[in-house]
Amino acid sequence: TFKKLDMEYRSKDELYQMAATFNRMMDLMKANFEKQRQFISDASHELKTPLTIIESYAQLLKRRGKNEPEILEEAVEEIHSESRRMKEMTRQMLVLARGESLGSVELQEVDLTDLCGNAVKPLIQTFHREIRVHSSEEKVHTLADPRQIKQLLFILLDNAIKYSKKPVEVWVGYDHGLPSFSVTDWGAGIPREDIDLVFERFYRVDKARSRETGGTGLGLSIAREIVHAHNGKIDIDSEEGRGTTVTVSLPGNE
Numbered sequence: 001t002f003k004k005l006d007m008e009y010r011s012k013d014e015l016y017q018m019a020a021t022f023n024r025m026m027d028l029m030k031a032n033f034e035k036q037r038q039f040i041s042d043a044s045h046e047l048k049t050p051l052t053i054i055e056s057y058a059q060l061l062k063r064r065g066k067n068e069p070e071i072l073e074e075a076v077e078e079i080h081s082e083s084r085r086m087k088e089m090t091r092q093m094l095v096l097a098r099g100e101s102l103g104s105v106e107l108q109e110v111d112l113t114d115l116c117g118n119a120v121k122p123l124i125q126t127f128h129r130e131i132r133v134h135s136s137e138e139k140v141h142t143l144a145d146p147r148q149i150k151q152l153l154f155i156l157l158d159n160a161i162k163y164s165k166k167p168v169e170v171w172v173g174y175d176h177g178l179p180s181f182s183v184t185d186w187g188a189g190i191p192r193e194d195i196d197l198v199f200e201r202f203y204r205v206d207k208a209r210s211r212e213t214g215g216t217g218l219g220l221s222i223a224r225e226i227v228h229a230h231n232g233k234i235d236i237d238s239e240e241g242r243g244t245t246v247t248v249s250l251p252g253n254e
């Protein structure tokens with residue numbers, strides 16, 4: 001009887017554990033569902049803005065485009081720039097959607113100094129801006145997915161260049177003993193109250209300014225996902241009107 005009681009006790013305990021696990025799973029599924037629902041609703045909303053602009057310029061073209069060359073030029077220009085923004089936004093949405101469903105990075109041993117140096121070189125041509133790379137002599141060993149790190153650097157440099165006019169600095173080395181790199185610009189900066197929010201999808205500090213610069217509000221949320229997939233950390237240090245430094249730290253691989 002002793003043994004039987006013990007068994008019963010154990011199976012009840014297991015039952016409780018199973019129920020608790022099941023409840024946790026349900027909570028996670030609900031939270032995920034809620035996140036996806038929010039994403040779809042935000043994405044539709046964000047795509048509606050450029051579409052509305054395109055639609056109204058197309059209407060203007062139809063009414064007055066044939067006879068008024070200035071209208072024709074303005075409308076074509078706006079339609080072109082808004083459709084490019086939409087294209088970039090859908091590309092980034094796909095990156096986010098894929099990242100979430102697969103959640104996989106292909107980690108390999110890399111020297112972060114090499115990787116960052118090589119990633120930045122072609123971008124100097126792309127961005128037409130001076131990008132100064134500072135790195136220590138030593139190799140900075142870590143496990144990383146080179147393609148993803150390149151994508152990450154692209155996002156951070158793209159922002160640094162969009163929101164400043166001066167040369168941009170990239171630093172690679174060990175920060176508090178961890179393989180790290182940072183991107184610094186001497187530009188607009190981010191107001192203190194917005195710093196925690198800029199990682200949220202579609203969040204932009206100044207919607208009007210971002211529209212001019214072609215922003216989508218998705219870059220930093222992709223950056224954060226890449227960093228988290230590497231079990232790393234991403235931090236922003238910024239002062240309005242002075243500039244911004246975004247630092248990424250990855251796990252060590254000594």
Ligand code: ADP
Binds near residue numbers: 185205206210217221
């Ligand atoms: P976006 O495509 O709008 O740049 P991000 O997600 O990359 O989207 O950034 C979100 C917002 O954070 C930007 O709209 C901008 O307001 C702010 N931001 C990001 N990086 C910088 C930076 N280097 N300097 C100033 N503001 C920045």
